[in-house]
Amino acid sequence: MCSSHNLIASDKRGIVHDMAMEQAMAPAARFFDDDRYLRTVVAEKPPAKSAAEAHGAARLAGCRAGALILDAGCGNGRHAVPLARAGYRVVGLDSSGVLLAAARRAARDDLWPHFVRGSYTKLEFEAAAFDAVLCLGTSLGYLGDDGDLAALREFRRVLVPGGRLVVETLHRGEIGARLREHEERPLGYGGTLRVERRFDRARGVMREAQRLEDGTGDASPRTYELRVYGGDELRRMLEGAGFVVTGCYASLDGEGEPSSTTPLVLVGEAAAPGCGSGLGQ
Ligand SMILES: C[S@@+](CC[C@H](N)C(=O)[O-])C[C@H]1O[C@@H](n2cnc3c(N)ncnc32)[C@H](O)[C@@H]1O
Numbered sequence: 001m002c003s004s005h006n007l008i009a010s011d012k013r014g015i016v017h018d019m020a021m022e023q024a025m026a027p028a029a030r031f032f033d034d035d036r037y038l039r040t041v042v043a044e045k046p047p048a049k050s051a052a053e054a055h056g057a058a059r060l061a062g063c064r065a066g067a068l069i070l071d072a073g074c075g076n077g078r079h080a081v082p083l084a085r086a087g088y089r090v091v092g093l094d095s096s097g098v099l100l101a102a103a104r105r106a107a108r109d110d111l112w113p114h115f116v117r118g119s120y121t122k123l124e125f126e127a128a129a130f131d132a133v134l135c136l137g138t139s140l141g142y143l144g145d146d147g148d149l150a151a152l153r154e155f156r157r158v159l160v161p162g163g164r165l166v167v168e169t170l171h172r173g174e175i176g177a178r179l180r181e182h183e184e185r186p187l188g189y190g191g192t193l194r195v196e197r198r199f200d201r202a203r204g205v206m207r208e209a210q211r212l213e214d215g216t217g218d219a220s221p222r223t224y225e226l227r228v229y230g231g232d233e234l235r236r237m238l239e240g241a242g243f244v245v246t247g248c249y250a251s252l253d254g255e256g257e258p259s260s261t262t263p264l265v266l267v268g269e270a271a272a273p274g275c276g277s278g279l280g281q
Pocket of ligand 1: 028032041072073076078093094095096099118119120135138139140142143
C-alpha cells in the first residue's frame with residue numbers, strides 16, 4: 001500500500017494564504033494560537049508517550065517503511081517528528097502558526113517532516129498523494145459536522161485507494177464521566193490548569209474554558225467548542241466520506257472498545273473510486 005507519490009504543497013515556507021480558512025478557523029485558531037495551549041501540551045504529553053501513540057497509529061494505518069503520511073492537525077509535531085525519525089516521510093499540516101513554529105523547532109534541520117500551514121478542509125495536495133492520513137489527539141470537531149465531513153472527504157481524496165485513515169478523538173461516552181464539568185489538572189512544572197465544561201447533549205457539543213495558572217501573568221479563560229462524536233456517528237461520517245471502517249478501538253494500541261473512560265479510535269480504508277457512498281460529492 002505504501003509506495004511513493006508526488007505531492008504538491010504550498011509556497012516555499014509552507015504557508016497557505018487563505019483568508020476564508022483564517023475566518024472559518026477563527027474561534028479554534030485563537031485557542032490553539034495562544035502560547036498557553038502549547039505550554040499545556042508540552043507539560044501534559046511527554047515525548048515517549050507521543051512517540052508510542054504515533055507508532056501505534058502508523059501500525060493501525062498499515063504503513064510500510066518509508067510510507068508518505070499526512071498528519072492532519074499535527075499541532076506541535078509531537079507525532080510527526082518521531083514518525084519521521086522512524087523513517088516515514090511525514091507531512092504535518094495545521095492551521096496554527098504558533099504550533100507549527102514549535103513543530104519546526106522540534107524537527108531541527110531534519111529532511112522530514114515537512115510542515116505546512118493550512119486547513120484540512122481544503123488540502124493543497126494532489127489526489128492519491130498519501131499512503132496514510134492520521135488525525136490524532138482530537139484534531140477534528142472544531143468546524144461542526146459540515147466542516148468535519150469536508151475534512152474527511154479531503155482525507156479520502158488525498159489517500160491512495162486502499163490507504164488508511166486513523167482518527168483518534170474524544171469519545172462522546174466520556175462526557176459527564178471522565179470529562180466532568182469542573183476539573184483541576186496539576187502540570188508537571190508547577191502550574192495548574194483549571195477546566196470548566198458545558199455539554200449540549202442534543203448537539204453533541206462540548207464548550208470548554210481553560211485557565212492556566214502558572215505564574216506567567218495571564219490566567220484569563222480561553223474557550224473553544226468541540227463536536228464530540230459517538231462511535232456510530234463518526235463511523236457513518238467516515239462512510240459518507242468514502243471510507244470503509246475497518247476498526248474501532250479504545251486506544252492507538254488497537255485494543256479494547258471505546259468506553260466512558262477512553263477516547264474513540266476509528267480506522268477507515270479509502271474505498272476504490274465508485275465504491276464509497278460519498279465520493280465525488
Ligand atoms: C487538540 S489539538 C491536537 C494536535 C495534535 N494532533 C496533538 O495530538 O497534539 C487540535 C489541532 O487541530 C488543529 N486544527 C483545528 N482545526 C484545524 C483545521 N481546520 N485545519 C488544520 N488544523 C486544524 C489545531 O490548530 C490544533 O493543532
